[in-house]
Amino acid sequence: MIGNIIISGALLQCFVVSYFFLQSDKIGRNGKYLSLFFLLNSILMFINLLVYNEALDKYPHFIKLGFLFAFLVAPLFMIAIEKYFGLPFENKFFIALSFIPFLSLLIYQLPFYLSSSQAKLVYLSQIKNPHQELERRILFTLTFVFNALVFIRIYIRFRHLSEEFSKDNFKEQEKFQKNLIVLIFWLLASISFALIFDIEIAENLSSLGFALWMIAFAWQRVYLDQSELSQETKQSLTDPEKYKKSFLNEDKVNELGLKINSLLSQDEILLDSELTLPKLANEMNLSNHICSQVINRYFDKSFLELLREKRIYKSLELLKNTDLPILRICYESGFNSKNSFIRAFREVTGKTPSEYKKET
Known part of the structure; x- marks a missing residue:
């Protein structure tokens, strides 16, 4: 029973x-x-x-x-x-x-x-x-x-x-x-x-x-x-400007997507190890929902996928153009630990940072 x-x-x-x-x-x-x-x-x-x-x-x-x-x-x-x-x-x-x-x-x-x-x-x-x-x-x-x-x-x-x-x-x-x-x-x-x-x-x-x-x-x-x-x-109800539109047309998505791309090109934001979607949404004066919607539609990625990609691209530049040790590049790219950096780098590029450095 x-x-x-x-x-x-x-x-x-x-x-x-x-x-x-x-x-x-x-x-x-x-x-x-x-x-x-x-x-x-x-x-x-x-x-x-x-x-x-x-x-x-x-x-x-x-x-x-x-x-x-x-x-x-x-x-x-x-x-x-x-x-x-x-x-x-x-x-x-x-x-x-x-x-x-x-x-x-x-x-x-x-x-x-x-x-x-x-x-x-x-x-x-x-x-x-x-x-x-x-x-x-x-x-x-x-x-x-x-x-x-x-x-x-x-x-x-x-x-x-x-x-x-x-x-x-x-x-x-x-x-x-x-x-x-x-x-x-x-x-x-x-x-x-x-x-x-x-x-x-x-x-x-x-x-x-x-x-x-x-x-x-x-x-x-x-x-x-x-x-x-x-x-x-x-x-x-307390901040109606942020929630004015729940669904954005393509022109608005492109406009906001470019702004997000610009923000994530700034080291001050990209390398913030405590960066979250709410923080980024606050910088854009948007709700979390709308900010996530823009990222999904403009970049065809989630916030975490985009953040990882941008940080890996940053590390690639550092590996190409500097002689900094891997640990330093890890922190200069916004990662919290060397192990997580190496794992993410391998998943995105198919190689470890050391292997990539040798090839370049």
Whole structure:
């Protein structure tokens, strides 16, 4: 009874939050991918509900789809979070690599997915067969190991980016990292369930834990974003000039984009290690939302991507035209640490600063 309530609650939350993130462009966020992520999880919650109630025989075409869609959870989440927070993109090779398990399982099980309902029901009637139980245990373990590894990668990347930029740019993400730690812990616990318990018990325990995490994460995100939207609304009443237009025509975007480019060409601003979007918006006498909109449309980048690019270009000039040591160039380019500078430099140029220096 309690399990049904928890999983049903998570299913409902996924639909609600999927719609919420679809509307998040109103506060200057790209939430389309997070909306898709929660829509995917609503399907997973529905399948979990069927498994929990042993009702798959009523919907045979959902048999074996749970494992397939589960391989999409972490890769889609990785892309969605980068889009939503405007983070510099993950390595394209790693993103492509993260979809290989999903594609491999899809190809392997395609004949089953294309089979008739009757064939699927025959499979379901033999689900206690030792061979099928072993297959379920292997797929369950692989799914959770894979997702745990990708989520650990996401967490580490967040830590690296928080070292590269001002802490004020990552206040919201710090709370998000705590959610990630809880999820990673539960994924690792679920792997141990597969090794200790009967596979049905392991599946039910992992489903309940993931449903609870989904509910907590979803409502925390909604609360935070509603607070941000309310704050923008309050500011619009006290400083209406900043909020005069929520959508800008191309001429205005070009005008403001040139001003932002000019501001970021000034060392005083670009090399400020505590530079944030609100600080830049304040310099422009714009709201955070409009400033972000201009950057997205004029530069086709997020604020953090643009800031990183400008600082890397600054470091390239210093590497070409001076004999300053790498550590000095790091700080002269606006970075907070040598490690974060080298990581960012390699991601943008494909080389380390030392390698680039030797070539020039």
